[in-house]
Every structure is written in structure tokens, then in C-alpha cells.
Amino acid sequence: MDQLTSLLGGFSVALEPINLLWLLIGAVLGTAVGVLPGLGSAMAVALLLPVTFALDPTGAFIMFASIYFGGLFGDSTAGILLNTPGNSSAIATTFEGHRMARDGRAAKALGTSAIGAFIGGTIATTAVVFLAPYLATVASLFGPAEYFALAAFAFVAISSVVAESVVRGLTALGLGLLITLVGIDQASGAQRFTMGAPALFDGISIIVVTLGLLAIGEVLYVGSRIRRERSRTGTLAIGGGSPFLRGAEWRKALPAFLRGTSFGLPFGVIPVGGSEVPTFLAYGTEKRLAQRRRDPDFGTRGAIQGVAGPEAAGNATAGTAMGALLALGLPTSATAAMMLAAFQQYGMQPGPLLFERSADLVWPLIASLFLGLVILLVLNLPFAAVWAKLLVIPRHYLYAGITVVAMLGVYAIASSTLDLWLLLAIGVIGVVMRRFEIPLAPVLIAAILGPLAETELRRALAVSEGDPSVLVGSPITVVLYAVMAAAVAISAVQHLRHARRDARQRVGAR
Amino acid sequence: MRRRIPLILFSAASAAVFGLAAVDASGGGAGATPRTALTLVAPAAPGGGWDAFAREAQQVIRDEGASSTVQVVNVPGAAGTIGLGQVAQMGDRHDIMLVTGTVMIGGVAMATSGETLEHTTPIARIADDYAVLVVPADSPYETLDDFVAAWQEDPGGTAIAGGSLGGIDHLVAGLAGAEVGIDPRDVNYIAYPGGGEVVSSMLSNSAAAGISGLNEFRDQIEVGNIRALAVSAEEPQEGLGIPTFREAGVDVAMSNWRGLVAPPDISDETRAELIAIVEEMQASDAWRATLDRNNWTDSMLVGDEFGAFLEAESTRIETIIEELGL
Known part of the structure; x- marks a missing residue:
């Protein structure tokens, strides 16, 4: 119970009025940059570093902590409302969230996402308080072979997204894999599809792909059909609605919150692709469960679970990632890397010795993570209704605004004009895909998991000098592959049974 | 009136992005000297090693009053060669310096196309x-x-x-x-x-x-x-408790240095001014503390001496990269 005493001490520092003010400022700033695509919380921390030099270390860390979570609360807002996720961690939330917004339930989707972020973050931070010393053990269990098994597992787990039309799904998946091949190969240094352009050496940013497909693609598609539709003005959806969940909605959302959190928790510790993998796993799970329930809303009007799961997963990952940063000195995301640098500026060296050496700084920081989550929830819930009013803006203005935000956001990533051309080109691809009803999600899934699977497979094989047995050389890999095989077998059996029953019904109807 | 609130929020948000995106377009005003406005280009994303170096330097230069406004611009990509390409094409812009180092020379050697460090004006090697x-x-x-x-x-x-x-x-x-x-x-x-x-x-x-x-x-x-x-240090490291490669019997030494270069066509006066700014920074107590905190070794080398070092280092690294078969 030493941790509890230390944590209470931390709270007493973090609750000083001036520190609460920093916390509030950080939360607002973090949310603001999170909302804007292209400006991640890494950028926010970077820009604020000079400002925080004027503060004492505790004040600075408290501000960083609230920026860190603020970005995660903010990034799904734009995704839900405008289909322009502020960060790759919000992509999975965007799928169902934007559907809900179009159905006139924008405030509800935003509220769900805020609550999800709060629940995920709180549980994860609690886990960090009590389990920080054991995080190192989890991190040390994962080598290249385990990462590859994990990536393969994630592919299978979310394959249900692809399953509606196999050909179209695989087309989209292939397209995503193709996009990720662009760039210098990490393992050999060979250039792939760069056409000698240095701007392509680091590949195409996932933000460019996401905004191109989801935002620009949508704008162009709507533009191309504008004369065919009767109402030329009009709005995207009726805004309004309450952001607060009612009893029945809680019953739907709560299990999804918890499922999402349990996906997110372990992923923060292992430096594998940040929070995208767990958010997609959560999305895939909710989708699968919706199919089993025969929920008609999922994928059409938007289901609350599809927002709740991924959002909780994203923030749970962020919570334990903070633990990994503090207890192991492992930065598992760009923001974490930035904060690592910031901690070092103040002479606090995250790592196995941190809790002994800088206890006076760490505990207020952890306490402020909790306070930050509360403040963000309080800020975001009432604001959800205001945000949702955005959709009241007539569609043509709104779409012009989306285009501007997407273009500026992409330019802000690396000040590269080539990225803007790529954004437009991918937008056109998005139009074509919409026209031929090719699903967009598999492109993004492949773009995130593809490179992960490739690098880790090659690393594993390089270490073993090409001996494939290394891939099943540890208990973790064996368990993952076994679960995967079981899942595939079960779904195949179900498929067959359904097919047989359908056939029987058809015979019976005759 | 209520309908306008989201619109105003939205425009404010857009304005904020625009302001940030326009950061590297600013600071090019005529008549200014590096003493009034200076931009450090970190050719890496926030969180990277060069970014940290740029921000440390920004802090000390400003606090010492060597230049009144210092900003850091990130131009990430391709081992820093994207940032190098941009700075190499800036002609005689007098208020900009690019953070560089060992990794960029390796990146240039591997890319085999594009700009090299020859198309910049060497200012200083600072820390290893x-x-x-x-x-x-x-x-x-x-x-x-x-x-x-x-x-x-x-x-x-x-x-x-x-x-x-x-x-x-x-x-x-x-x-x-x-x-x-x-x-x-x-x-x-x-x-x-x-x-x-x-x-x-x-x-x-x-x-x-x-x-x-x-x-x-x-x-x-x-x-x-x-x-x-x-x-991999040249000299034995006291108090570290780790032998150098040379001490342990393998003749290898290589330092990971960081330095600054400027656009290619700046005047001699501008170059002298930039060097003076860096020297003021390096001589300060605040910079000593920075070196200590980051475990960097001071390796100051300015102007032509640094230019000669750059040339020798480029040749050496190109040879190694060729031998490595990259």
C-alpha cells in the first residue's frame, strides 16, 4: 500500500491551485491540437517546451500530462463530426462515430467517446500505479517473433471487416499494403517505389492516407454527385441530441468500454505501432459481436459500441504507455519520446531507477494524470453538444472547411507540398473506391499492420538466419497462433452451418 | 446568433493551423540580422535526437541573449536529407541554421542523389x-x-x-x-x-x-x-567504467557529433555573426549544464576547421558505407 500513500502525497501537490490552472490550460491546449488533423500531441509538447521552462518541474509535468491525454480526447472529435480523424489512434473510432453523427446522434457519439477515453485512461493509470514494477517483465517477453504473431493475430481478428465481399475487401487490403511499401526499406536500405524523390524516402504518412481517403475522398464524391441529389443546400445531419448516455445505452456501451480497455492495457507497454493495433482489435471485436447479435445499426446508422470500444482501447494504451515511459524509459509513441526529452530537460531520467530517484516528481505527475482525465471529461461532455452544432452549418460551407482543415493539417506534418499532391491523389482513389463500393477500412488497417508484420517477420528471420521455427519458438507465439486457428475454425464452422441452414430454408420455402 | 458559435470556433481552429503552418514562411523579413531573429531547422520529427539538440540550443541562445527570437522548425525525413535539401536551396538567407551530424552524412551517402553538405556553409561542430x-x-x-x-x-x-x-x-x-x-x-x-x-x-x-x-x-x-x-570514444572515458573499443583491443573509434550549417551563399559577415552566436552559446554556463545533463562531450570546432572536418568525415563514412554494401 506504499503506492497509495505516495499517490495521495502526489494528489496534495497536484491539487494546489496554480497546478490546477496548468492542468486546465494543458487540457484545453491538448484538446485543441488533438482536434486538428496533422497536429498531434507530440507537436503540442514540442511547441510548449520553451513555455514550460518558466515553470517549476512539477507544474511543467502536470501541464504535459494534461496535454498528453487532451490530444487523445480531441482527436476523435473531428473524426466523428467531419470524418477527419485528428490522429491515427482515432481512425477506428471514426468509422462508427461518423455514422452516428450522420444519423443525428453526433452529441451522443462525442459523449460516448469522451466517457470511453475517461474509463480507458483511468483504468490504465490505476494499473500503472500498482503494476509499474511488473511492466518491465511484459516488455521483455516480446521479441520480433511475438510481434509478428501479434500482427498476424490482429489481421485475422479484424478480417470480419473484410468479409462482406471477399474480392472487394482483398482489393482494398492490397491497396493499403501497396501504399505502405513506398519508402526506404528499413531492413536493407533499398528504395521501394520512391521514384528517387527524397520526400518519399520515409514513406507516405498514415495521416495523409486517412485524410485523403476519408475526408478529401468524401468531399470529392459528394461534389461529383451534387446535381443528382434533390437538396443542394441542406446540412449533413441534424445536430443536437444529448451527449449523456441513458440506461439502455449504458448497458450497451459499458461492456464495450471494458472490452476496449482490456485490449488497450497490454499494448501500451510494448512498443508496437502505438495505439492503432488495439483500437482496430477493439473495433473488430465489436463488429464481430454486432454480427452475432444481428445488430442492424452497426455499419449503417452507427452503433454506440463501435465508438465505445476503440476509444477506451486508445486511451488505455496511452495510460500504460505513460507507465512504460516512466518505469522503463521506453518511449512507445512520438509524444512519449517528446516527453522523455522534456523529463530529461528537468533532470528526471525515466527508467528503472525513476521511482527511487525522483519520487517527488513522479507521484504528482501520476496524480495529475488522474486529475487531467477528470477535467477533460468535465470539459468534453458539455462541449459535445456545442461541437455537434458544427453539423448545422450548410453542407457546402462545411465541406469547404473540411478541405481546408485537411490540407493545412497535412502541410503542418512536414511542410511538404508533395504531401498535398498525395492527399489529392489519394482523395481521387477514395472517390473511385466509393463509386465501386470498395470498403475503405481495410486500406487503413493494411497500412498500419502491414509494415509492422513485414519488419518484424524479417527481423525474426534475420536473427534466426532464416530458420522459420523461431516464429513458433515461444509460449506467447504458440498461444496466439492457437487462438487464431481456433477463431478461424469456429467462424468457418459457423459459416458452413449458416450456409446449410439458409439452403435448407430455401428448400423448405419451395 | 447561436448558430454562429460553431462557425466561429471552426474558423478559429483553422486560423490556428494556418498560423502554425506558416511558421517557416515567416522570419524572412529584410533588414533583420541573426541577432534579432534566428531559425534552427531540426531535420527530424519532434522527439528525435536532432530535435532535442535544436531545442536545447534554442533555449540557451535565447537565455544568453545571443539572439532575441529563436524558433525551431521541424523538417523530418530521410535521415535529415529532406531538411538538408531545403536549406541547401535557400541561397543567401542569413537567419537560418540547420542541425546536422553523423547520421546525415550517412544518409547523404546512402541516398546517392540530392544535396550534399558541400552545398552548405559550415558553421560549427558543437558536441559529441x-x-x-x-x-x-x-x-x-x-x-x-x-x-x-x-x-x-x-x-x-x-x-x-x-x-x-x-x-x-x-x-x-x-x-x-x-x-x-x-x-x-x-x-x-x-x-x-x-x-x-x-x-x-x-x-x-x-x-x-x-x-x-x-x-x-x-x-x-x-x-x-x-x-x-x-x-566508441577516441579517448578513455574516465568515471564511466566502460572501456573504449581501442582499450579493449579493437581499433575502432567514432563519435556521434552534432553541429550547425547555414545556407550556401551567405556573406562572410553573416557567417562570422552566426559563428559568434554559436560561440557565445557554447561559452555559457547554461550550455555546460546542458552538456552535463545530456552526457554530451564538448567538441567545438568552428568555421573552416569544421569545413575540413566535414570533408574528411564524409569521405570516411562514404567508404564505410560502401564496404557495408549499402
Whole structure:
């Protein structure tokens, strides 16, 4: 119970009025940059570093902590409302969230996402308080072979997204894999599809792909059909609605919150692709469960679970990632890397010795993570209704605004004009895909998991000098592959049974 | 009126992005000198090593009053060569400096196309740190000799994890291999995007050994999770408790240096002014503290001396990269 005493001490520092003010400022700033695509919380921390030099270390860390979570609360807002996720961690939330917004339930989707972020973050931070010393053990269990098994597992787990039309799904998946091949190969240094352009050496940013497909693609598609539709003005959806969940909605959302959190928790510790993998796993799970329930809303009007799961997963990952940063000195995301640098500026060296050496700084920081989550929830819930009013803006203005935000956001990533051309080109691809009803999600899934699977497979094989047995050389890999095989077998059996029953019904109807 | 609120919010948000995106378009005003406005280009994303260096320098230059407004602009990509390309095309802009270092020379050598550091004006080499060779705590290798013996026996089976290809970690692995009679092409080098990942690969026993910056490993070495075998410094490092490669009998030395260069066509006066700014920074107490905190070694070298060093370093690194077969 030493941790509890230390944590209470931390709270007493973090609750000083001036520190609460920093916390509030950080939360607002973090949310603001999170909302804007292209400006991640890494950028926010970077820009604020000079400002925080004027503060004492505790004040600075408290501000960083609230920026860190603020970005995660903010990034799904734009995704839900405008289909322009502020960060790759919000992509999975965007799928169902934007559907809900179009159905006139924008405030509800935003509220769900805020609550999800709060629940995920709180549980994860609690886990960090009590389990920080054991995080190192989890991190040390994962080598290249385990990462590859994990990536393969994630592919299978979310394959249900692809399953509606196999050909179209695989087309989209292939397209995503193709996009990720662009760039210098990490393992050999060979250039792939760069056409000698240095701007392509680091590949195409996932933000460019996401905004191109989801935002620009949508704008162009709507533009191309504008004369065919009767109402030329009009709005995207009726805004309004309450952001607060009612009893029945809680019953739907709560299990999804918890499922999402349990996906997110372990992923923060292992430096594998940040929070995208767990958010997609959560999305895939909710989708699968919706199919089993025969929920008609999922994928059409938007289901609350599809927002709740991924959002909780994203923030749970962020919570334990903070633990990994503090207890192991492992930065598992760009923001974490930035904060690592910031901690070092103040002479606090995250790592196995941190809790002994800088206890006076760490505990207020952890306490402020909790306070930050509360403040963000309080800020975001009432604001959800205001945000949702955005959709009241007539569609043509709104779409012009989306285009501007997407273009500026992409330019802000690396000040590269080539990225803007790529954004437009991918937008056109998005139009074509919409026209031929090719699903967009598999492109993004492949773009995130593809490179992960490739690098880790090659690393594993390089270490073993090409001996494939290394891939099943540890208990973790064996368990993952076994679960995967079981899942595939079960779904195949179900498929067959359904097919047989359908056939029987058809015979019976005759 | 209520309907307008979201519209106003939305426009404010757009204005904020625009302001940030326009950052690198600003600061080009005529009549200004580097003393009034200075831009440091960090050719890496926020959180990267060069970004940290740029922000440390920004802080000290401003606090010492060497220049009144200093901003950092990130131009990430391709081992810094994207940033290099931009600065090399800035002609005679007098208020800009690019952060550079060992990794950029490797990046230029590997890209074989695009701009090189010859198209910039050398200002100063400022600080160094070193790479260190480590093994997991339960590894059978206690000294560099143990490791080298096993490595010579089976180069392929002795995988070495390190930072990205062509970076200092990779170069040190290649040089050390060549020095102990292993064809650099046979070195089984596993590239990770950064030092943090190398640390976790050591903790998970993924590779036989790892090479990365000393800072990344320091705490893990201290608690005994990993063991340091040799450091790539030229001179013995007092108080570190890790022998240099040379002391341990392998003739390899390489430093990971950081420095600043300016656009190619600046006037001699501007160059002298930029050098003076850097010298004021380097002489300050605040910079001493910065060096200590980051475990950087002071390696100040300015103007033409730095230019000569750049040339020699480029030739050396190009040769290694060729031998490594990249």
C-alpha cells in the first residue's frame, strides 16, 4: 500500500491551485491540437517546451500530462463530426462515430467517446500505479517473433471487416499494403517505389492516407454527385441530441468500454505501432459481436459500441504507455519520446531507477494524470453538444472547411507540398473506391499492420538466419497462433452451418 | 446568433493551423540580422535526437541573449536529407541554421542523389556522444574479447541490434567487424528505428548484442539489466567504467557529433555573426549544464576547421558505407 500513500502525497501537490490552472490550460491546449488533423500531441509538447521552462518541474509535468491525454480526447472529435480523424489512434473510432453523427446522434457519439477515453485512461493509470514494477517483465517477453504473431493475430481478428465481399475487401487490403511499401526499406536500405524523390524516402504518412481517403475522398464524391441529389443546400445531419448516455445505452456501451480497455492495457507497454493495433482489435471485436447479435445499426446508422470500444482501447494504451515511459524509459509513441526529452530537460531520467530517484516528481505527475482525465471529461461532455452544432452549418460551407482543415493539417506534418499532391491523389482513389463500393477500412488497417508484420517477420528471420521455427519458438507465439486457428475454425464452422441452414430454408420455402 | 458559435470556433481552429503552418514562411523579413531573429531547422520529427539538440540550443541562445527570437522548425525525413535539401536551396538567407551530424552524412551517402553538405556553409561542430556495445545481462559474454571470439566463429548467428541503417550504430558495427576480420557484408545487423527499441530488444533477448547511444542504455546498465562491453570514444572515458573499443583491443573509434550549417551563399559577415552566436552559446554556463545533463562531450570546432572536418568525415563514412554494401 506504499503506492497509495505516495499517490495521495502526489494528489496534495497536484491539487494546489496554480497546478490546477496548468492542468486546465494543458487540457484545453491538448484538446485543441488533438482536434486538428496533422497536429498531434507530440507537436503540442514540442511547441510548449520553451513555455514550460518558466515553470517549476512539477507544474511543467502536470501541464504535459494534461496535454498528453487532451490530444487523445480531441482527436476523435473531428473524426466523428467531419470524418477527419485528428490522429491515427482515432481512425477506428471514426468509422462508427461518423455514422452516428450522420444519423443525428453526433452529441451522443462525442459523449460516448469522451466517457470511453475517461474509463480507458483511468483504468490504465490505476494499473500503472500498482503494476509499474511488473511492466518491465511484459516488455521483455516480446521479441520480433511475438510481434509478428501479434500482427498476424490482429489481421485475422479484424478480417470480419473484410468479409462482406471477399474480392472487394482483398482489393482494398492490397491497396493499403501497396501504399505502405513506398519508402526506404528499413531492413536493407533499398528504395521501394520512391521514384528517387527524397520526400518519399520515409514513406507516405498514415495521416495523409486517412485524410485523403476519408475526408478529401468524401468531399470529392459528394461534389461529383451534387446535381443528382434533390437538396443542394441542406446540412449533413441534424445536430443536437444529448451527449449523456441513458440506461439502455449504458448497458450497451459499458461492456464495450471494458472490452476496449482490456485490449488497450497490454499494448501500451510494448512498443508496437502505438495505439492503432488495439483500437482496430477493439473495433473488430465489436463488429464481430454486432454480427452475432444481428445488430442492424452497426455499419449503417452507427452503433454506440463501435465508438465505445476503440476509444477506451486508445486511451488505455496511452495510460500504460505513460507507465512504460516512466518505469522503463521506453518511449512507445512520438509524444512519449517528446516527453522523455522534456523529463530529461528537468533532470528526471525515466527508467528503472525513476521511482527511487525522483519520487517527488513522479507521484504528482501520476496524480495529475488522474486529475487531467477528470477535467477533460468535465470539459468534453458539455462541449459535445456545442461541437455537434458544427453539423448545422450548410453542407457546402462545411465541406469547404473540411478541405481546408485537411490540407493545412497535412502541410503542418512536414511542410511538404508533395504531401498535398498525395492527399489529392489519394482523395481521387477514395472517390473511385466509393463509386465501386470498395470498403475503405481495410486500406487503413493494411497500412498500419502491414509494415509492422513485414519488419518484424524479417527481423525474426534475420536473427534466426532464416530458420522459420523461431516464429513458433515461444509460449506467447504458440498461444496466439492457437487462438487464431481456433477463431478461424469456429467462424468457418459457423459459416458452413449458416450456409446449410439458409439452403435448407430455401428448400423448405419451395 | 447561436448558430454562429460553431462557425466561429471552426474558423478559429483553422486560423490556428494556418498560423502554425506558416511558421517557416515567416522570419524572412529584410533588414533583420541573426541577432534579432534566428531559425534552427531540426531535420527530424519532434522527439528525435536532432530535435532535442535544436531545442536545447534554442533555449540557451535565447537565455544568453545571443539572439532575441529563436524558433525551431521541424523538417523530418530521410535521415535529415529532406531538411538538408531545403536549406541547401535557400541561397543567401542569413537567419537560418540547420542541425546536422553523423547520421546525415550517412544518409547523404546512402541516398546517392540530392544535396550534399558541400552545398552548405559550415558553421560549427558543437558536441559529441558515443555509441556503446551492450549485451543482455544473462549473455555468456563478459568482455569484448568473449563477444569477438563468438562473433568471428559465427558472424551470421550473432545478430547485432542497432539504430537505422547508415547511422553511427551501423557504422560502428561494420567497422568493428572489419577490424576483427569479418566481412562487413556478413555482419547480421538488425535495424530498429531508434534507441528505445534497441533497449527493448536487449531486454527481450532478441539479438546477441546491441549498439546505440550511451544515454539510451545508461539506466539499464546501472540496474544490471544489460552489460556494456565497449564504447566508441577516441579517448578513455574516465568515471564511466566502460572501456573504449581501442582499450579493449579493437581499433575502432567514432563519435556521434552534432553541429550547425547555414545556407550556401551567405556573406562572410553573416557567417562570422552566426559563428559568434554559436560561440557565445557554447561559452555559457547554461550550455555546460546542458552538456552535463545530456552526457554530451564538448567538441567545438568552428568555421573552416569544421569545413575540413566535414570533408574528411564524409569521405570516411562514404567508404564505410560502401564496404557495408549499402
